[in-house]
Amino acid sequence: MTEHEEIVLFSKALQDENRLQILEMLQSGEKCACKLLENLCIEQSTLSHHMKILCKCGLVHWKKVGKWMHYSINNEGTKRAMILFQKLTHVLNPLQPTSSPTKSFTTCGCEKQERPLL
Amino acid sequence: MTEHEEIVLFSKALQDENRLQILEMLQSGEKCACKLLENLCIEQSTLSHHMKILCKCGLVHWKKVGKWMHYSINNEGTKRAMILFQKLTHVLNPLQPTSSPTKSFTTCGCEKQERPLL
DNA sequence: CCAACATATTGATGAATGTCAATATGAAAT
DNA sequence: ATTTCATATTGACATTCATCAATATGTTGG
Numbered sequence: 001m002t003e004h005e006e007i008v009l010f011s012k013a014l015q016d017e018n019r020l021q022i023l024e025m026l027q028s029g030e031k032c033a034c035k036l037l038e039n040l041c042i043e044q045s046t047l048s049h050h051m052k053i054l055c056k057c058g059l060v061h062w063k064k065v066g067k068w069m070h071y072s073i074n075n076e077g078t079k080r081a082m083i084l085f086q087k088l089t090h091v092l093n094p095l096q097p098t099s100s101p102t103k104s105f106t107t108c109g110c111e112k113q114e115r116p117l118l
Numbered sequence: 119m120t121e122h123e124e125i126v127l128f129s130k131a132l133q134d135e136n137r138l139q140i141l142e143m144l145q146s147g148e149k150c151a152c153k154l155l156e157n158l159c160i161e162q163s164t165l166s167h168h169m170k171i172l173c174k175c176g177l178v179h180w181k182k183v184g185k186w187m188h189y190s191i192n193n194e195g196t197k198r199a200m201i202l203f204q205k206l207t208h209v210l211n212p213l214q215p216t217s218s219p220t221k222s223f224t225t226c227g228c229e230k231q232e233r234p235l236l
Numbered sequence: 237c238c239a240a241c242a243t244a245t246t247g248a249t250g251a252a253t254g255t256c257a258a259t260a261t262g263a264a265a266t
Numbered sequence: 267a268t269t270t271c272a273t274a275t276t277g278a279c280a281t282t283c284a285t286c287a288a289t290a291t292g293t294t295g296g
Contacts, residue, residue, distance in 0.1 A: 004135055004139070008138070011130070012133050014206075015129040015130050018284085023206055027209055032228050033242075035226065042285075045245080045285085048243060048244055049245095052244085059207070065227065066226075066293065066294070068242065073207055078203075081207075085132075085203070086200065088132075088138065088141055090145070091144075091147070092145060106265090108153065109183065109186070150272090162273070162274090163255085163275080164255055166275080167254075167255085167274090168254090185263045185273075
């Protein structure tokens with residue numbers, strides 16, 4: 001899986017309000033599905049679907065205890081997501097647009113970009 | 119806008135492979151739409167659509183220069199996304215499941231959770 | 237074994253999303 | 267003014283997604 005594909009997985013997991021509420025509930029520690037369900041306005045099958053998405057991307061850890069499923073935030077996963085996002089958006093030694101005249105362009109100017117003298 | 123709604127906006131922006139490629143291109147500095155388009159396998163109207171999404175959520179900054187539109191990564195936006203994600207997933211003083219017997223449950227055990235003695 | 241309970245899976249449905257072609261807008265050059 | 271070029275908007279279409287009801291799986295207790 002490429003890094004972009006990983007970011008896409010994480011992002012899809014975080015784009016739903018119910019899943020964000022689930023993550024927030026897990027901040028205070030491990031919870032079973034029934035407890036999560038109590039605090040959400042969705043059906044059981046929908047919760048199961050959300051948990052699958054949260055687990056599959058690595059943000060949430062799961063553990064079967066008897067007939068209950070216990071979920072908790074997976075710190076490895078959240079760290080990984082953070083690192084990938086940082087890597088994607090951190091601007092490093094950016095090319096600067098040359099201070100062009102304010103009038104009369106014939107090109108967009110991207111070709112004229114130059115590295116700053118560090 | 120709630121913090122969750124902000125996270126949803128950021129996440130939706132990051133869930134598309136083409137938009138991730140665009141962000142990666144912007145890492146090396148400001149680019150005009152035409153340069154971005156050269157390196158993507160999408161039509162111009164689709165690029166315009168993607169840029170709207172990236173700008174609207176705050177991850178990308180835009181600047182009109184003559185007839186060209188110049189885009190760059192908005193560090194305020196990326197910082198904000200990072201902070202919100204960290205806030206959402208950071209486990210603070212979590213409740214611990216009590217070390218329960220391995221057999222014979224009648225409840226999921228969530229009620230028995232207790233704070234660790236710090 | 238059987239009943240009760242917790243969770244997962246399946247199938248259907250409506251809403252959201254990415255894409256393109258066509259068209260519109262807006263700015264610079266002639 | 268008119269043409270040309272860069273970008274934005276619109277409308278249509280296929281795909282993906284969240285949701286629920288119904289059903290299946292799997293575990294515990296009787």
